[in-house]
Amino acid sequence: MGHQISRRTLFRTASGLAVAGALGPALTACAGGTGAGSDNGSLTMTWWGSDERHAAYKKALATFEKNNPKIKIETRYSGYDGYFDKFNTQVAGGSAPDLLQMDTALVAQYARKGILAPLDSYVGNSLDLTGFSKTLLAAGTVDGKLYGVPSGIGVNQLTVNRSGLEKLGLKLPDREWTWNDLKDIATQVHKKSGGRIHGVDDGGGSTLQCFEIFAREKGQPFFSDDGKKLGFTADTLQEWWEFWASMRKDQASPPPAITSAAHNDLTKNAVVIGKALFTFDSGVYGAGGSITDAQLDFLPTPQGDFSGAREGNFVNGGVLLSATKASKKTADSVKIMDFFAQDPTAIEDMRLLRGIPPTEKARSLISAGLNETDRRNMAMADYISQRVAKATNALPAPVPPPKGADQIWDLLFESNLAVAFGKKTIKAQLSEFFDQAQNILAG
Structure with missing residues (x-):
């Protein structure tokens, strides 16, 4: 269920890698925007993926909302095809989501056009990235600033x-x-x-x-x-x-x-x-x-x-979670990023649906519930990432x-x-x- 047979689409879904498309000249002028998110005051979050990924995100976010009753989340999701075309239109119209799943191949283009919010001031405060390697964080880093939190280890x-x-x-x-x-x-x-x-x-x-x-x-x-x-x-x-x-x-x-x-x-x-x-x-x-x-x-x-x-x-960052610069809810978006990075419930809900989990803590949490092939897949990704880190x-x-x-x-x-x-x-x-x-x- 949820399979898409396109070679590229499946590769993007699994690891976050994708081709780098043109963003369009209109986006530069609109990068500041007039606001973002939902008209009803909710924080809007978008992502692409399989049906399994959609269900896992929604289950995890329900837990987040229960623990953070002041933050209401409006979710929007789709397949990969057309995802960034729609995002470009929303940015140009001043209605971009507050929080989005970002592609590692596109993060630099969006960051340099001023569309994404830098996250460095939150790291170590409301954003705990303990256990994330420097190599992994590089996947969301552009010109020395962090614009996306990696979801997992992507390896070849x-x-x-x-x-x-x-x-x-x-x-x-x-x-x-x-x-x-x-x-x-x-x-x-x-x-x-x-x-x-x-x-x-x-x-x-x-x-x-x-x-x-x-x-x-x-x-x-x-x-x-x-x-x-x-x-x-x-x-x-x-x-x-x-x-x-x-x-x-x-x-x-x-x-x-x-x-x-x-x-x-x-x-x-x-x-x-x-x-x-x-x-x-x-x-x-x-x-x-x-x-x-x-x-x-x-x-x-x-x-x-x-x-x-x-x-x-080498190691890439799976998919990323990024906040839009025009959003007035960046602090709340960062709380959600932190939740997916460190909360055991979110980690167990997502399992391998956003790539191999990015930290040893996360991989240990899910290992017991994986089937044999998933365990082999995770073990090999872990092995490659450790070999790269030691090289x-x-x-x-x-x-x-x-x-x-x-x-x-x-x-x-x-x-x-x-x-x-x-x-x-x-x-x-x-x-x-x-x-x-x-x-x-x-x-």
Whole structure:
């Protein structure tokens, strides 16, 4: 119930990551607004998500209102599609909500346009962020100020059909695995299955879940700090595409027709349809549950195989809770943020519906009530976040995606397909990719 099959929509719902859309020039002038919230004096709160997330929010907020009878909350919720279009219209008309669920990919754009309220003066007073790591809080921090409280730990990991592996007599790889280890196990899957199953879906065009980490392992971010150019080199992308060309040649990854069909439809994902046992698409198991009956497990994105490889994994903040600057109820909105961050009732009501809980306290509170797959999912996210925190050679967390990022992510996917279908050579596609990407960022 509540499932939305769009690949991007499910990924956003589960982890908060999304493409960075244009906000429109009219919003700058209206950022101060003439007021926000409900005409009847209630505090208005909006969010997007599945039916399960809606129900959990409403249950938790009922408890908050019982404990804070002077604060009345009017809730508005929807799916992700159209959520920010509606918010933009409300901001322009001076009727923005007081408190909203914010996307980590968009927080910088809204903060810099003066639409969101800085929260720093509340931290340590009415907003208790004990247990939140600096890395995690960075997801809601723009130009040194906090504009959003992270809901959870968002990590990039592979989803694995563990039962399928076991049927072939293969074991789940070690967590400290490499790209060569991935190629080895994926090749074994194809061989052991008699050619019926490929090992892993084609990651050559997968940006957020794998190429960005591969580039970071070489010390190269996806975007430059100012967002005006790409942060990785042509040599890095060439090596990436050559790796996946080799994977397709060895049947370790499926042919391009399967990859193309699954791009915006998770029901056609290679793991879901039984054509692969490993997938980079985290939407297969997210906030709405699983869309496959297979017994699942999880692994970090592989590490670099070369000397001097850096930690490429990173942690993002799930979704955020932010207050609008025009609101006259910011102090009350902060109380609600604090409630979701620290109150045991709210933590238990939300469970994994806004991502893996952000603190050790919260994760401990919910662990006993989780099913086996949820526990594995949470344990892997916890493992990755601890590994990133301990790493001395990791890059800083990625900067918020610039305007046009969604077009570049799509361009990477389509470019990999052009190579896979044999329409372009890798070198020809490299030149075209960098030219088009730079034009997008310059626009």
